[in-house]
Amino acid sequence: MNEVDKYISSFPADIQQILNKIRKIIREEAPDAIESVTYQMPAYKTNGRPLIYFAGFTKHIGLYATPSAHTSFTDELSEYKHGKGSVQFPLDQPIPYDLIRNIVKFKVMENESSRK
Numbered sequence: 001m002n003e004v005d006k007y008i009s010s011f012p013a014d015i016q017q018i019l020n021k022i023r024k025i026i027r028e029e030a031p032d033a034i035e036s037v038t039y040q041m042p043a044y045k046t047n048g049r050p051l052i053y054f055a056g057f058t059k060h061i062g063l064y065a066t067p068s069a070h071t072s073f074t075d076e077l078s079e080y081k082h083g084k085g086s087v088q089f090p091l092d093q094p095i096p097y098d099l100i101r102n103i104v105k106f107k108v109m110e111n112e113s114s115r116k
Contacts (some may be wrong), residue, residue, distance in 0.1 A: 003037040011056045017055055018095055024056050025097060028103040029066070046111045052104055060088040061095060065103050072106055 008019045016098070019042075026033060026044055033044040033051055041055035048114075053064040070077060076092045076099050081088040089095050091092075 002035075004028075004035055007037055007042055008056075015056045015061075015091070018091075019025070019054065019056050021095075022061070022096060022100055025101050026052060026054075026104055029101060030108050046108060047114065049111045049114060051107045057088075058091075060090050063087050063089065063100060065107055068110060069103050069107055073103060076102075087097045101109060 004023065008016050008023070011032065013018060014015050024051075030044060030046055030051055033046050036043050036045075039051065041053050041064075043053045044051040050066060052069075054060075055062040055064075064086045070082060070085055070087065078094075080090075
């Protein structure tokens with residue numbers, strides 16, 4: 001069991017399902033991403049640059065994709081509590097997995113273009 005497995009397993013089963021689905025999305029869209037636990041949450045890097053982080057909480061899932069991604073998805077994120085580089089998806093609402101997938105795709109392309 002690696003660090004991310006341990007992190008996810010520390011949550012109740014219903015939250016584990018959500019975290020595992022987010023992890024799966026990241027792995028599908030960024031299969032070469034380096035996975036670790038940073039700042040006490042799952043973290044992913046591509047091309048030596050941060051890609052995305054996520055975290056489970058009692059009442060929400062936190063997604064951290066840096067300010068550039070949040071600027072690019074301003075309209076889609078407007079209904080959620082968010083900051084400069086973070087967003088909270090409440091657990092009492094459907095998790096927007098398609099939006100998460102699009103954010104990950106955006107970050108993969110951004111990290112790839114910064115490498116060139």
